[in-house]
Amino acid sequence: MSEKGQVRAGLGIPSMVLVLLVLCLAMLGVLSLISARNDAALAERHTELTCRYYEVATQAQVALAALDQQMTEAWQASQSDEMYEALCLDIASAGASQVEWQGTTAKLSFDAGFDRVLVVEVEREDWNHAAEKRFVVTKHVLEDVLEWEQTDGLILMGV
Amino acid sequence: MKQRFSSHTTLIELAAALLCFLLASVTVLGLFSKAYTISRNGRLLNRATIFAQDCAEVVAGAADLEEALQQLGYEPVEDGVWRYRPDAELMVLLRLNTEQTEVGSLVSGKISVMREEEVLLEMETARYNNKEVIHS
Amino acid sequence: MMLILMFVGLSVALIALGSQAYRSITKTAEENAQKRTSVGYVVNRVHAFDAKGAVRVEEVELEGQLTDVLTLAEWIDGECYETRLFCADGSLREQFTHAQTPLETAYDGEKIVELAEFEVEIAGSMIQVTFTHPDGATDTVHVALRSGGEGQK
Numbered sequence: 001m002s003e004k005g006q007v008r009a010g011l012g013i014p015s016m017v018l019v020l021l022v023l024c025l026a027m028l029g030v031l032s033l034i035s036a037r038n039d040a041a042l043a044e045r046h047t048e049l050t051c052r053y054y055e056v057a058t059q060a061q062v063a064l065a066a067l068d069q070q071m072t073e074a075w076q077a078s079q080s081d082e083m084y085e086a087l088c089l090d091i092a093s094a095g096a097s098q099v100e101w102q103g104t105t106a107k108l109s110f111d112a113g114f115d116r117v118l119v120v121e122v123e124r125e126d127w128n129h130a131a132e133k134r135f136v137v138t139k140h141v142l143e144d145v146l147e148w149e150q151t152d153g154l155i156l157m158g159v
Numbered sequence: 160m161k162q163r164f165s166s167h168t169t170l171i172e173l174a175a176a177l178l179c180f181l182l183a184s185v186t187v188l189g190l191f192s193k194a195y196t197i198s199r200n201g202r203l204l205n206r207a208t209i210f211a212q213d214c215a216e217v218v219a220g221a222a223d224l225e226e227a228l229q230q231l232g233y234e235p236v237e238d239g240v241w242r243y244r245p246d247a248e249l250m251v252l253l254r255l256n257t258e259q260t261e262v263g264s265l266v267s268g269k270i271s272v273m274r275e276e277e278v279l280l281e282m283e284t285a286r287y288n289n290k291e292v293i294h295s
Numbered sequence: 296m297m298l299i300l301m302f303v304g305l306s307v308a309l310i311a312l313g314s315q316a317y318r319s320i321t322k323t324a325e326e327n328a329q330k331r332t333s334v335g336y337v338v339n340r341v342h343a344f345d346a347k348g349a350v351r352v353e354e355v356e357l358e359g360q361l362t363d364v365l366t367l368a369e370w371i372d373g374e375c376y377e378t379r380l381f382c383a384d385g386s387l388r389e390q391f392t393h394a395q396t397p398l399e400t401a402y403d404g405e406k407i408v409e410l411a412e413f414e415v416e417i418a419g420s421m422i423q424v425t426f427t428h429p430d431g432a433t434d435t436v437h438v439a440l441r442s443g444g445e446g447q448k
Contacts, residue, residue, distance in 0.1 A: 017302065022187065025313045026183065026190070028313045035320060039324035039328060050208055050211075050335070054215050068263055131291055136347075138347040198327075216436070219439040220440065
């Protein structure tokens with residue numbers, strides 16, 4: 001009987017050690033997996049954001065090509081700077097983008113996703129210089145759409 | 160009888176414990192292996208994004224595109240197709256297309272970063288250059 | 296007794312192996328995050344300030360060393376403000392201040408991410424940035440200024 005007792009005691013301690021060992025290793029394994037998955041998720045999101053930016057930047061270049069075509073036609077149809085300006089102000093869209101004119105500046109906006117917008121501004125050259133180039137890009141900026149809004153904070157310890 | 164029953168019980172317990180331990184070990188090894196693979200894929204995706212982004216910026220802004228691509232290590236493969244191998248694992252493929260109009264040229268590029276046959280990411284880029292025109 | 300000790304010893308070795316694997320995986324994740332943040336942050340900052348004359352590169356003496364500073368300018372309420380990116384004290388740092396305020400010490404900027412070296416060159420409408428990460432690896436990236444060329448102070 002005591003022999004039987006000794007065998008049970010011999011099995012007991014190593015079993016406990018084994019269980020603890022497996023538990024520790026399993027915990028390390030799970031932590032590693034969580035850490036790796038978090039990093040992979042961030043990498044994927046970064047890639048998505050980056051690809052989306054270049055997609056809209058490409059759209060912007062296509063729109064600028066369309067705008068240049070229209071402005072060239074306006075220039076070729078005009079005899080003076082005033083006439084050229086009037087014809088340019090009639091250009092309301094280029095490619096898939098709307099064109100907003102403010103004086104000699106045209107603004108095009110492109111939705112870059114994730115609450116961002118790509119804003120492209122071009123400065124129109126005057127009629128005498130339009131042969132060389134119709135406009136110069138003065139701004140090509142990725143802006144955030146959301147603005148920071150103050151929320152009511154918690155008052156802690158009267159501070 | 161009681162003794163025989165007891166020794167059988169001990170053996171069964173031992174066998175069950177060993178089986179559990181084996182299952183647990185396999186699970187733990189699987190966890191580590193999966194974590195390692197995911198971590199490695201994340202690292203590759205990071206590097207792929209950096210290479211693709213660099214290529215896109217060069218296409219968008221280089222004064223002499225061909226010279227800039229060659230300086231980066233790209234080699235022409237076919238007409239309008241460039242290839243770059245930053246290391247043994249990754250390959251960057253750039254397909255350029257130039258559309259000439261009366262007033263300018265639109266150079267558009269499609270960038271693919273691949274590992275063996277798998278496409279890790281694809282990116283677009285473009286640049287518009289205007290031309291001198293004549294008043295009609 | 297010997298067997299028990301051997302068993303315990305091997306168990307400890309197994310735990311050490313497992314923790315080594317965990318450390319290796321988390322170290323890779325940290326390095327990925329550091330590289331992604333440093334490169335992505337600088338490139339995105341330039342994309343956010345790409346306007347005519349807004350971007351320039353300067354060399355400033357900080358802590359007795361000549362340091363490349365990528366300066367991004369913007370106008371707010373008629374005043375010119377600058378966002379300056381530079382590397383000092385083992386980190387990529389950013390300072391946002393009035394254009395008239397000089398950059399004097401490394402600690403004038405907020406720490407963004409760990410970085411060993413940060414070299415910037417600008418030629419016309421192309422910026423070349425070289426990052427040297429804490430592990431010694433380098434990444435060179437280009438950023439095109441689609442609004443034209445570099446600005447003048």
